[in-house]
Amino acid sequence: MEDIARSHSGDYDLPMQELQVGTKKLVSMNPATGEVLREIDCAGESEIDAAVSRARMAQRAWADFGLRRRISIVREFQRKLYERKAEIAEAITREAGKPVAESLVTEVLVVLDAARFLIDNAWGLLRDEPVPHGNLVTKLKSGWLVREPHGVIGIISPWNYPFSIPATETLAALVAGNAVVLKPSELTPLVAMELANLLHAAGVPQDVFQVVTGEGPAGAALVRSPIDKLVFTGSVTTGKRIAAAAAERLLPVVLELGGKDPMLVLGDADVDVASSAAVWGAFVNAGQACLSVERCYVHRSLYEKFGKTCAEKTKKLRVGNGMDPHTDVGPMIQERQVRIVEAHVEDAKTRGARVLTGGRRLLELGANFYAPTVLADVTQDMRIMREETFGPVLPVMACADDDEAVRLANDSEYGLAASIWTRDKERGRRLAGKIHAGTVMVNDVVSCFGISEAPHGGVKASGVGQTHGRFGLDEMVRVKYLDMDRVPGMKKVWWHGYGESFRRQMEGFLDMQFARGMGARMRGALRAAGVLRRKQL
Ligand code: NAD
Numbered sequence: 158m159e160d161i162a163r164s165h166s167g168d169y170d171l172p173m174q175e176l177q178v179g180t181k182k183l184v185s186m187n188p189a190t191g192e193v194l195r196e197i198d199c200a201g202e203s204e205i206d207a208a209v210s211r212a213r214m215a216q217r218a219w220a221d222f223g224l225r226r227r228i229s230i231v232r233e234f235q236r237k238l239y240e241r242k243a244e245i246a247e248a249i250t251r252e253a254g255k256p257v258a259e260s261l262v263t264e265v266l267v268v269l270d271a272a273r274f275l276i277d278n279a280w281g282l283l284r285d286e287p288v289p290h291g292n293l294v295t296k297l298k299s300g301w302l303v304r305e306p307h308g309v310i311g312i313i314s315p316w317n318y319p320f321s322i323p324a325t326e327t328l329a330a331l332v333a334g335n336a337v338v339l340k341p342s343e344l345t346p347l348v349a350m351e352l353a354n355l356l357h358a359a360g361v362p363q364d365v366f367q368v369v370t371g372e373g374p375a376g377a378a379l380v381r382s383p384i385d386k387l388v389f390t391g392s393v394t395t396g397k398r399i400a401a402a403a404a405e406r407l408l409p410v411v412l413e414l415g416g417k418d419p420m421l422v423l424g425d426a427d428v429d430v431a432s433s434a435a436v437w438g439a440f441v442n443a444g445q446a447c448l449s450v451e452r453c454y455v456h457r458s459l460y461e462k463f464g465k466t467c468a469e470k471t472k473k474l475r476v477g478n479g480m481d482p483h484t485d486v487g488p489m490i491q492e493r494q495v496r497i498v499e500a501h502v503e504d505a506k507t508r509g510a511r512v513l514t515g516g517r518r519l520l521e522l523g524a525n526f527y528a529p530t531v532l533a534d535v536t537q538d539m540r541i542m543r544e545e546t547f548g549p550v551l552p553v554m555a556c557a558d559d560d561e562a563v564r565l566a567n568d569s570e571y572g573l574a575a576s577i578w579t580r581d582k583e584r585g586r587r588l589a590g591k592i593h594a595g596t597v598m599v600n601d602v603v604s605c606f607g608i609s610e611a612p613h614g615g616v617k618a619s620g621v622g623q624t625h626g627r628f629g630l631d632e633m634v635r636v637k638y639l640d641m642d643r644v645p646g647m648k649k650v651w652w653h654g655y656g657e658s659f660r661r662q663m664e665g666f667l668d669m670q671f672a673r674g675m676g677a678r679m680r681g682a683l684r685a686a687g688v689l690r691r692k693q694l
Pocket residue numbers: 313314315316317318322340341342343371372373374375376377378380390391392393394395396398399413414415416446447545547573613615619620
């Protein structure tokens with residue numbers, strides 16, 4: 158296996174070229190400047206199938222390589238990423254636009270820590286686990302949970318966290334003994350190649366982790382290919398298409414989909430802290446985060462002050478090229494995304510929303526810049542409160558009390574995450590139990606994605622299954638139940654050869670375990686004793 162690792166390590170450009178024969182090209186662009194970074198060929202269906210076949214061949218040796226050695230490769234990956242942290246952060250900013258500080262914290266740091274989680278916990282979470290038997294009838298057998306890799310895992314990822322999303326999923330898949338074929342977003346293929354370079358340099362064999370580039374059809378081809386499981390992150394629309402295609406062949410899937418995360422600001426909240434959280438939560442990554450604050454419900458007593466404070470703080474944000482270390486908010490990924498934001502803001506304005514700040518494009522900065530925007534007097538029926546905007550807009554709405562805030566928060570097809578702002582932790586905890594979401598944060602926003610121990614996943618239209626933490630690792634394995642008889646030479650008491658006395662003895666067995674009262678259980682034990690002397694066929 159070490160030979161395989163050595164012979165395949167090296168630059169990722171070579172296999173990419175092999176994969177992409179004479180098909181359509183992707184153009185990777187810097188969203189801040191419009192500069193073309195590189196043109197890349199799209200992989201066709203046959204290349205994708207070939208990649209999956211190679212992954213399948215290589216996976217067996219990777220699984221045999223052993224958990225401890227795979228963990229040591231994760232450690233090496235972590236070391237190499239740490240060494241190249243600034244360079245990788247800049248590559249992310251160049252292709253995805255976010256401020257370089259965000260690339261460092263929300264991408265590189267998240268992945269370094271995900272590796273730390275696996276280094277510390279993968280052994281304990283993936284090794285075989287004994288299953289003690291409670292049922293007396295099966296006491297003579299021992300049981301084990303054996304976690305086996307699925308085989309080849311397909312990962313399809315979006316552009317908004319082009320490094321941390323595929324990397325965290327990939328590390329979990331690889332450490333569990335799977336091979337991975339990644340189809341990154343067509344908007345951020347270069348970041349995926351950086352991930353491949355790091356993994357291969359750390360010792361992951363080339364065929365155990367491969368990148369296939371292309372648009373939606375390449376993703377669809379990967380879903381059709383003979384992968385064993387798919388981990389998809391992207392929009393609800395694509396997620397539903399994938400779920401339908403996967404159902405045809407009973408392909409197991411994890412679907413990490415969109416969100417419309419509510420922020421509930423209760424009457425006792427600290428307005429200064431909560432408004433800073435709202436501004437960061439709505440505008441981090443220019444609002445293009447699945448966990449963004451997409452709608453804000455504020456207790457009526459704080460509503461005016463909260464909106465005004467958010468607007469004041471928003472006006473101070475510096476919008477520009479993410480490469481400038483002073484930039485707070487970068488460009489959106491592409492013009493199409495800007496048009497969605499414009500449509501949602503226009504809809505809100507024409508239906509009576511007040512623009513407290515922003516509300517327009519910043520063409521002077523470039524085609525993809527939209528001013529961070531705070532809207533007040535929005536209503537629940539506006540598009541800005543119902544559809545995922547995925548842009549730098551913070552719509553604020555007043556509510557009468559906690560019950561109304563919870564009702565409005567739950568009045569959504571989405572259920573990814575939510576936040577509650579209160580000085581009373583117990584009250585926050587109580588309300589958290591009433592919110593329909595995969596995650597509820599009390600007094601924080603968005604950061605749950607960076608907690609490697611925390612499962613990440615949604616309910617309702619926000620998805621199925623989880624990534625991150627022990628539950629994310631569980632998604633990467635099939636659990637096999639291994640049953641071992643401790644006394645191989647003995648026939649089982651429940652085999653054929655029934656009769657009246659056997660029935661009475663079995664009743665005694667049931668009494669011994671389940672009857673009420675010590676006396677009844679003792680009598681049951683005496684009746685059952687004959688079972689052990691029983692002669693079967
Ligand atoms: P998208 O659904 O357009 O694309 C996601 C990926 O799917 C891309 O790689 C794309 O090429 C591929 N794809 C498109 N059509 C496909 C098809 N028919 N079959 C297979 N693959 C196909 O999403 P996007 O615009 O890249 O990302 C933004 C969306 O992702 C938002 O809705 C956001 O909320 C969501 N998202 C969710 C999470 C989460 O963890 N829940 C995280 C990040 C982003």
